Amino acid sequence: MLGAAGGVGRATLALLEGHPLGQALLPGTSELLLHDRAPASHATPTPDLARWLPATELDNKQDIARLLCEHRPDEVIELAVVGTWDCMSACAEVGASYLTTAYDTWQGTELLDPDDARCMLRSRALFDPPDVEVGVHLLCMGMNPGLINVLVARGLHELATRSGRAPSLDALDLYAILLTELDATTTTTPLEPASERFPCTWCPDGCLDEILEPEAMMTVNGEPAVLDHPPHRAFYEARCGDELIHGHIVPHEELVSLGAMYPSVELAYCYRPPPATRAALAAAPDRLPDDWPTRRLYPPDHLEDLRGFNRLGALLCSRTLGELWVGWDTPVADALPYSTNATLLQVAAGVLAGWSELRTAAPGVYLPEELDTARTLGLAAQVLGPLRVVWDRDAVPRAVAKRRVGPA
DSSP: OBTTTSHHHHHHHHHHHHSHHHHTTSOTTOOEEEBOSSOOSSOOOOOTTEEEOOOOOOOSHHHHHHHHHHHOOSEEEEOSOOOHHHHHHHHHHTTOEEEESSOOOOTTOOOOSGGGGOHHHHGGGGGSOOOOOSSEEEOSOBTTTBHHHHHHHHHHHHHHHHHTSOSSTTTTTEEEEEEEEEEOOEESSOOSOTTTOEEESSOHHHHHHHHTOSSOEEEETTEEEEOSSOGGGEEEEEEETTEEEEEEEOOOTHHHHHHHHOTTSEEEEEEEOOHHHHHHHHHOTTOOGGGOOEEESSTTTOSTTEEOEEEEEEEEEETTTEEEEEEEEEEHHHHGGGTSOHHHHHHHHHHHHHHHHHTTSOSEEEOGGGSOHHHHHHHHHHHHOSOEEEEETTOOOOOGGGGEEEEO
16 A cells, blocks of 8 residues: 555555455455555554555656565555556556556656646546556546546436436436535634645645646536636535535546546536635635645544534536435544544545455456446445435526636
């Protein structure tokens, strides 16, 4: 496991140690090797069959290849930030299968083109993987991307069943699919003034890069399309569960892969960050990502004082059938026994579901959309509980641009 000392790594390790789905992935003959670029600075839940490797930086394919050749793993679970194609190729060369939660390029690469800062434009490389002949390689499998991709197919099935129509875009008269997230995580301990640190329930640096991109992006006609403002500069209204939220349109890898699968509809990700995150952005909206000190709203910075929930799902928008939302509503209280928050518990559930699928798929390279929808969601439900479905039969059709409700 690469990146084992991070937030997702901690949550995944806790599930491997204490949840039946995780325990099933580590039979008694297994050994789990844990790697990170720096030693864990805090106590981390660790299964009995796990051991930490010496901390080292992985800066290129040669570094990864040396590590894998030394230890010859059967599977590599990558929760770090390394070059996806290089890591996948190195895994195939030693006969290992590979799972990663995102499509990444190497850190520290000089940005020669402004478009290099835009994750959706980089993510188009997902459709041109290197040739590999050995192993099962599952890309972008966590929660978002990951389980959220699979939720779209489930939403099509739900809306078809409830309406009596066929489960296709045309039959359901769909014009848009929005992925919506409401992160309502709070702390009982007061935080410093909003302008001093940027707090987040997942990697703060990653969130800053995403929400402060030069232009917000969505998918139109199967291709990335820009809006006329950075993500954090405007709010858009969309259903998330049983309520309407005002969130930012942010870039995500799944908007690229889902756009290729469903090119006739608009796709966008509407994200309502936690209150403390919104307050920080409002206090210093012009500050660059590298100029923000950060705070993790997850261990080791916080645990017992976390409250709230994270709600995340897919919203299918029809001209004649209203809007149907399907997703998970995860209380922070459900995550605390695993030493994590609700947001990272959702990601770790996606990792375990994908890891389980890695064991059954034929050799090849897969995106989440290519997995068995019912089986994958069933695995995740063992951790997150049953899915919620909300159908607003009377919702008025609104294109993404028409959902803008003003500046942030």
